[in-house]
Amino acid sequence: MFIFLDTETTGTGPDDRLCQIAFKPEVGPAVCGLFNPGILIPRMPFGKHKGMLFSEVSQDYLEWLSGTELDEDMAYKVKTNLGNVGC
DSSP: OOEEEEEEESOSSTTOOEEEEEEEESSSOOEEEESSOSOOOSBOOSGGGTTOBGGGSOHHHHHHHHTSOOOHHHHHHHHHHHTOOOO
């Protein structure tokens, strides 16, 4: 029996971490799990709120932003500030 294993990390440095693991047995479905997903971003990196702490950005703006196309880390940060993070 073979199991194919794939891992993703946040980088190769001493502060980086494992963030995803997936495996696929020879027979059966693939399994994928996230570990501590997303990198928390302390300040808004763009737009009219650039440089502001996320805690200073209005909830209305974050709700609007959550409906746009964001990279994984930014989407996680927005969801975290809106309280919408879960499994």
